[in-house]
Amino acid sequence: MILRRTTELLLAALVVAGCAGSPTRPAPASAEVRAPTENPYASVALTADLSELSDNQKEMLRLLLRAADLMDEVFWKEAYGDRDELLESVADENTRRFAEINYGPWDRLQDNASFLSGYGEKPKGARFYPDDMTAEEFEQHLAAHPENAEAFRSLYTVIERGPSGLVAVPYRERFAEQIEQAAALLREASVLAEDEGFRRYLALRADALLSDEYQESDLAWMDMKDNPIDCVIGPVETYEDQLFGAKAAHTAYVLIKDMDWSRKLARYAEFLPELQEALPVPGKYKAESPGSDADLNAYDVIYYAGDCNAGSKTIAINLPNDEEVQLQKGTRRLQLKNAMRAKFDRIMLPIGEVLIAADQRTHITFDAFFGNTMFHEVAHGLGIKNTITLKGTVREALKDQASALEEGKADILGLVMVKQLHEKGAIEGTSLMDHYVTFLAGIFRSVRFGAASAHGRANMLRFNYFEREGAFSYDPNLGVYRVEVDAMTRAMEGLAREILILQGNGDYAGVTHLMEEMGTVGPRLQADLDRLATAGIPVDIVFEQGAKVLGL
């Protein structure tokens, strides 16, 4: 029981990795310095309604923003090194801004290709390890000094060269200056907190920064239920360390809970068991019961700092990563509503203007986009995690194909859930057509993340499957797509069935075949994607943010 739960949670964590992963595009032909007109990011002011907050709460927010800035300073050191020296060396203002967005001279949307001359390739392990250290040297050191394994593999140490070889230095020492200030700010903020749970969490998080022991604060974070203000802060995700995926990078989100939307989300979680029951597959492919501990809430983010602010931006969080905490308490899923809104306004709507039939464009709505994104997250919990063919977990059986298929499952099951909830009258404010047309526009948005991204491949598969099944039609004269409702409903259920069965059977050969056949971008779709680039539609967003933007 515990084992299976662990596997599920591991899967959940991996899936989140897929959700939050950076979209990538093909590397540029040459150009060492990117021209400003090619900047793939739209700049958006990050705001939220703070009018309900007390003076104490506003003061607390100011302290949290300052603590977040310290995480940003630390992340610069982890990702690149000396921020000020780099930025001062770049004369062109747009290029300097681009270096800020990327936290260094390497383009995160283009597989870290260098956009400034003289910097070479980004070290795989960023600055968590000596630049010239290889994976072999690291392993050899541990073979000779097994007593160092724990410290070397710790999430919370950097590896440096000492006088007599490699040494592990704890974050609390390596980044002492920033860490001590941040802990003091969290303590101050804790005193101002009006919510008892949040007060306790902030105090424990301050302790954690100073001790590099995070578990107690993670448990306290899971215990918070009603606090209107939230903050994720400290070393959290390990994507920045591409050498071993072992070192956690410093990050901070400051968040305001959206009570109205959170109440709506709580209602949907109740439907999970009956939605699992209604999946369009034979009983044996839906024999597991979905997690009922889904803690799903909506937030506005008022600050992204450090790791989460580098390159493309996450619009949903699923934490904590500590498996022992997950076993005890589950995880919390946070939907970041204003960031989603920004992506909708700046990317989804313009894509619709170019690629969706004029009379269907009014169906591209934010509420439908939010719903589709949210049900994607919820749908990860449906279906099955273990094969019914004794091949172990779905993830083990499907290996390198697992992520893309799981993302594809979440997308399509999310839409199946929307349809079923609509039939029950459980969704208000959107029509089914809104969800369908917004979903189709969303395929074009995500296909642009490229074949290197699990999301990109999942969307290519879906586009080709939908095309074959007539889920949309194409007007070659106008270059626009139109949803064909009945065929789309059939195609969506057909694809959901196909994916669930491939997963349940752990059919690696079947998935590989399907992906080879359908996981690519054909010439017409490529031409349409090129039109999006020509129209200057951004791939992702960056934020103008901070106390001034918020009027704090």
Ligand code: ZN
């Ligand atoms: Zn996902």
